[in-house]
Amino acid sequence: MVADSSELGLASARPDGESGPRRRPKNRKAQIVRVAARAFAERGYHPVGVDEIAAEVGISGPALYRHFTNKYALLVAAAEMGAQHLLDAARAADDPALEPEPRLTALIRGIAEYTIDVRREGGLYRWERRYLEREDRARIRVVYTALHETVEEPIAALYPDADPADIQLRAAAVLSVIGSITAHRTALSTTRLVNLINDICWDILRVELPPAPPAVTGDPILRGLPVISKREQLLTEAIRIFGRQGYHEASIEEIGAAAGINASSVYRYFSSKADLLAAAFHRTGERVAIANTEALSEATSRADAAVRIADRFARMTFAMPEILPVYFSEFSNIPASEQHRLRSIQRQNVLEWANLLDGDQVEARFRVHAAIGQVIDVGRRIRFDGRPQNLARVSALMRAVLLGANATAE
Numbered sequence: 001m002v003a004d005s006s007e008l009g010l011a012s013a014r015p016d017g018e019s020g021p022r023r024r025p026k027n028r029k030a031q032i033v034r035v036a037a038r039a040f041a042e043r044g045y046h047p048v049g050v051d052e053i054a055a056e057v058g059i060s061g062p063a064l065y066r067h068f069t070n071k072y073a074l075l076v077a078a079a080e081m082g083a084q085h086l087l088d089a090a091r092a093a094d095d096p097a098l099e100p101e102p103r104l105t106a107l108i109r110g111i112a113e114y115t116i117d118v119r120r121e122g123g124l125y126r127w128e129r130r131y132l133e134r135e136d137r138a139r140i141r142v143v144y145t146a147l148h149e150t151v152e153e154p155i156a157a158l159y160p161d162a163d164p165a166d167i168q169l170r171a172a173a174v175l176s177v178i179g180s181i182t183a184h185r186t187a188l189s190t191t192r193l194v195n196l197i198n199d200i201c202w203d204i205l206r207v208e209l210p211p212a213p214p215a216v217t218g219d220p221i222l223r224g225l226p227v228i229s230k231r232e233q234l235l236t237e238a239i240r241i242f243g244r245q246g247y248h249e250a251s252i253e254e255i256g257a258a259a260g261i262n263a264s265s266v267y268r269y270f271s272s273k274a275d276l277l278a279a280a281f282h283r284t285g286e287r288v289a290i291a292n293t294e295a296l297s298e299a300t301s302r303a304d305a306a307v308r309i310a311d312r313f314a315r316m317t318f319a320m321p322e323i324l325p326v327y328f329s330e331f332s333n334i335p336a337s338e339q340h341r342l343r344s345i346q347r348q349n350v351l352e353w354a355n356l357l358d359g360d361q362v363e364a365r366f367r368v369h370a371a372i373g374q375v376i377d378v379g380r381r382i383r384f385d386g387r388p389q390n391l392a393r394v395s396a397l398m399r400a401v402l403l404g405a406n407a408t409a410e
Contacts, residue, residue, distance in 0.1 A: 029067045030081075032057050037078035037121035041182070043332045045075055045128045046248035076136050079125050082118070083143040089114035090150045100158035104205065105198060107151060112178050112197040116190055123182035126376075127329035130246055151175060155205065165212045172381040173374055173397050174201045180373035183328060184350075186365045196363050200370055200401055207400035213389035231269045233259040235283060236320075238276045243322020247277055247333045277330060278338045284327045285345040287316055292352050303403055306356040310371055310398040311391075317375045318386035318394075324376050357402060371398040 035056050039048040050071050054064040068074045093110020095103055115122050125144075129137055151171040159167065177200050181193070188196065237258035241250045252273055253263040270276045291312035299305035317324055327346075334342060354364040374397045382390055 028057075028059075032059075032064060032067055033074065033077045033081050034121065036074045037082055037124050040075060040078060040128055041121045041124040044246075044329060045071075045131045046246070047332050050074070072131075075128065075131060078121070079129065079132060079136075079140050080143075082121065082124055083140050083147075085118070086111070086114065086122075087143050087147045087150070090147055094150060094154075096153075100154050103154045104158065105202075107154060108174065108178070108198050108201045109194055111151075111175070112194045113190070115178050115181060116193060119182055121182075122179065126179060126182070127325060130244065130325070131249070148172065148175065158205070163212060166209055169209065169212075169378060169381065169393065169397075170205055172378050173204045176373040176377035177201050177204065177370045177401065179377065180370040181366065183373070184365070184369050186362060186369070188362060188366065192363075193366070196366055200367065203400040203405040204397055206405040207396055209396055210389060210392040212393065213385070213387045216385065230259065230261065234261075234266060234269055235276065235279055239280045239283075239320060239326055240322045242277065242280065242330060243320075243325045247273070247326075247330045274333065274335050277326070278334050278342070280323075280326055281331075281334060281338070281342045284323055285342065285349065288313070288349045289345070291316065292349060302356040302358075306353060306402050307395075307399050309353050309356075310402060311395050313372070314375050314379075314391055314394050314398065315386075317379060318384050318391060321379060321384040324372075367402050371401045374398050374401060 032053065036048075036053050039053055039056070048071075050064060051061045053074070054061045057064070068077065090107060090111050094107050098106065125140065129140070132140070148168070148171050151174055152167050155170050155174075156162070156164075156167050178197055181197070234255060238250070238255045241255055241258065250273070251263075252266050255273075255276065256263045256266040259266075270279065292309055295305045295308035295312060299308055331339065331343070350365060350368050354361060354368045357364040357367060374394060378394055378397060
């Protein structure tokens with residue numbers, strides 16, 4: 001069970017007003033983990049200091065170390081707690097005695113309500129898991145597998161003749177919609193947000209999916225030719241390395257070696273690693289803006305433009321899967337002088353996409369973020385296998401998220 005908000009809050013004065021030694025809260029360890037999870041999720045693992053976490057909890061650094069030996073132990077505890085509490089919330093909401101439709105609705109709403117409660121720290125594992133060691137990541141993945149299976153079971157009951165791959169894909173898509181609210185701070189009342197999440201999830205459950213491609217045998221087909229420009233090679237390799245292992249774990253030497261040059265030569269093109277990261281953000285923002293512009297110029301309707309943007313976004317991401325982890329999780333590592341301008345570009349790209357959707361514009365922004373989540377989370381589920389059949393399946397999910405299960409782009 002998750003501790004209630006009074007247990008997780010900062011220590012307060014004794015209600016009886018009596019003097020005397022202050023007792024250590026019984027839930028101190030859980031309190032520390034919750035604060036750490038929020039800090040890591042909002043700012044990233046590396047920029048957060050242990051002393052900052054201790055100060056927010058209201059204790060000293062040495063006092064925190066009585067509970068956790070180092071910051072990495074805190075990361076593991078936060079990731080484990082988040083996974084287990086999410087699974088607990090799903091199981092508490094699940095009622096196998098119900099028919100598939102009400103059972104799924106109860107499950108979706110239960111997971112959504114819990115995720116709203118922990119929205120600020122709920123995205124921790126999504127982005128920061130790359131900093132976990134292999135054994136820890138494997139152990140936590142078991143919990144998430146159980147979560148997926150909890151959602152898959154009633155979907156399989158709803159569609160008893162469906163391909164298991166479709167069941168797994170729909171479950172991943174449903175969980176992605178719920179998890180997408182942790183990636184932004186757009187505000188809606190809890191009631192409206194739970195209802196919206198439920199509606200979007202049911203659009204995903206009802207949309208017709210194109211057939212899955214056959215299983216891959218042998219080596220994957222490599223497409224595309226390498227760029228010649230050394231600056232472009234450095235930028236491409238930097239995005240890949242930042243995305244795989246994180247900004248702080250990457251080195252100029254490693255990036256240079258991937259592009260075929262030594263570290264000193266990298267500085268002919270970029271003044272620092274931070275400059276490379278800022279360039280990666282600019283490049284990604286430019287690509288999204290170009291996709292928006294091209295979609296608008298080719299579209300026959302606003303809905304058609306929204307779908308065309310979705311298709312381009314999916315293709316761009318599948319061509320370089322590391323690009324979105326960099327774009328969404330490394331923001332705190334950009335030079336402060338660049339942050340405001342780049343954040344404005346991010347917001348403008350989302351708003352331009354959302355403005356193409358009918359209905360309430362706040363809800364439209366949630367739909368756009370949920371569509372982006374399909375590319376990230378479903379893409380990971382299918383290992384960003386960019387064959388046309390897979391892209392068609394992701395595009396069908398994105399269309400359902402943006403427009404509804406039965407809507408057309410005409």
